[in-house]
Amino acid sequence: MSVAEPRKIVLFRHAKADWPQVSDHDRPLAERGRKDAAVAGRALAGTGIPFDLALCSGAVRTRETWKLAVPELAHRPKTVYEERAYEASPGELIALLNEIPDDVRHVILIGHNPGMHGVADILAGESDGDARERMRRRGFPAAGFAVLAYDGSWKGLEPGTATLTDYWEPSE
Template identity: 75%
Template structure:
C-alpha cells in the first residue's frame, strides 16, 4: 500500500466495566458492557472500514470488549495485546501508533479514558460534518468510538495530523 492512500484510526473505548474487589487491570465487563460491546462491533462493521490491525490494552475489560465487538465484524483483524495502552496518555498512544508497519492501512485501538478521548481531540486537526460537535456533547462514554483519517506513514501520526470523520456512542 502506498503511504499516499488515506489510513483510518478507530479509537474505541472499552465497554462498561464492573467494580468487583479486584485490581483495576483485572476488572471485568458489567452486564451493560456485555450488551454494548457487540452493538459497537456492529456499528464498526456498518462503517465499512476494513480493519487490518487491532491494538488492544491488556486489561480484562478491554480484552472482553474486543472479543465481543470483533465477533460482529465481517473479518477479524490481527490483534496485538499491548501493555503500554493501559493507562496511557495521548502521547504514549501516539508512540504506539507510530510503530505500526506501513503496510497496514486501518487500525483500531481499544483502550481507556482519559487517553482515548484525549487522543481523538489531539489528533483531529480537522473535523468533517458534526462528528466533533457530537463528541464534544457526549464526551467519550464506554463503548464509544471515533474514526479518524490521515495520509502518510504511521510515523507521521502526530497532533493535528488527522481528520475526525465519525463518532459513535451507545444511547444512554
C-alpha cells in the first residue's frame, strides 16, 4: 500500500539524565536535560510534522523529556506510554512500529540509546544530504532526533525501507 505523502517517523532520544541512587528505569532528567528537552520540543515543532501518535518509553527520563517537549508542538498527539520501548533493541522497536494502525500517519517514538540510533540506521535505506553523517558523528546524543520518511503500511516497515530526511541534536 502506497500513500500520497510519506509517513513520518521521528526517533527522539530522551534528554540528559541524572545519576541518583535509583534504578535505571527511575532516573530523572538532569538540569541540562530539562533545558535540552524544551529546546528539542521547539526543534520538533519546527519540522512542521503533525504527529498523530507518540510512543514513549515508560522510563522516568523519557516521560519527563516528552512532557517538556510536547508543549512546544502546535498539536498534542495521543501519547501511549509503552514499557516495551524501555531497553528495546532496534528489532523490538521496529516490531512496535509495525503494530501502529494504518490510520496513523506520523509517529514520534521517545526512547533510549543504543536503540534509537540503531533503528534509525537500520530503517534508513537512503539519506537526504548529510543527515546520516551528522547522525553518526556524535552517536545520537541525548535529546537528539532523527526524521524518517516512509511510504507504505506500518506492517511493511522493515530495514532499509525508509529515508532519513533530517537529524537534529542540541548544541553543546
